[in-house]
Amino acid sequence: MPSRSTDQDYRARVARVVAAIVADPLAEHRLEDLAALAHFSPFHFHRVYTSVVGESVSATIRRVRLARAASLLAQGGESITQIGQAVGYDSPQAFSRAFGHFAGQSPRAFQQRLQEGVEPAPGREDDAGAPRVRVVELPARQVLAMRHAGPVATIPHTWRRMEQRFGERPMADWLGLSVGEPDEADGFAYYVGLAPREGDVQDATLEMLQVPGGTWALYELAGPYTRINTAFDAIHSHWMPGSGYEPDQRLALERYLNSPRDAAPADLRTELLVPIRPAARP
Known part of the structure; x- marks a missing residue:
């Protein structure tokens, strides 16, 4: 088991990698490059990263990209196909499947839920009993x-x-x-x-x-x-x-x-x- 100081050092080094992924989620982010950023060998880096973050590097990249897609869907102004392409998916079908695993519903349903589920009227509920602010x-x-x-x-x-x-x-x-x-x-x-x-x-x-x-x-x-x-x-x-x-x-x-x-x-x-x-x- 690593010492407390080693554990803190590992967390700081992994945090640099996560910050790089968040700053540019559409970059290639090769394992070798990320390991070098954290000053680990690729093999050791993968094990440390998974231990610290609780998921693989590829899972983090996918999650950050889909979180960006959720933000774009909330903003509106772009089609679902455009948003899928913006976060690295070549087809609407692939984007819809990935987003469904991430958010529990399709991109269109997610967008409609935001538009219909939060309205400027405190204390109200819609006809279906959905919660309002x-x-x-x-x-x-x-x-x-x-x-x-x-x-x-x-x-x-x-x-x-x-x-x-x-x-x-x-x-x-x-x-x-x-x-x-x-x-x-x-x-x-x-x-x-x-x-x-x-x-x-x-x-x-x-x-x-x-x-x-x-x-x-x-x-x-x-x-x-x-x-x-x-x-x-x-x-x-x-x-x-x-x-x-x-x-x-x-x-x-x-x-x-x-x-x-x-x-x-x-x-x-x-x-x-x-x-x-x-x-x-x-």
Whole structure:
């Protein structure tokens, strides 16, 4: 088992590789080049990378490209065929299959869900009972949290580290917390948190966050966690402008209502909460 200092060194070197993939997901990204960037032999690099990130290099490249496709689908303005080609797929069929595995639904269904599922009318539901954005009040709370270090694409690894320590806790205890914009390194922070219990032991990797109470825009997301960032973007771009509210400088929250251990990706439910305040009058 590597020492703590070696483990930290490996994570830092792998983080450089993930940052390079995220910065240019359509580049060729040969294994030999990425291994050289991390100062490993190709064979050793592949094993270390999979251990640290929890997936292969090719899986990360595919996931980052499809996450970019999800963002383009949310923005609109390009056809699904164009978006598929932009992220490296030669045919609409190949793109649709890959995106379906990534997001749990076809690119067209994903795009329609965003357009129809987040509307500028708090507290409403559509005729089928699909969740809409609601405005809610939440009290202040304390959260025992681990801050994520490294590129956004490696956030799942921080979740795994936290779950290794507190994996027995029920899903209702867990939170994702973030502040700032993921695309902007400066000012962005992400934490994996859970409701503290008596006897929890803190160390250098954990901190107690004070989450202030206030007003939040709540949207219940149905489906895989890969949709979370796009759904947050949709709340800001589709719901916020006509809502009478503006973003507040508090932590955004992800509350998990069930677990991938017990539910298929399409059946996952996550409450997304964006901190808001009444919009200033012009």
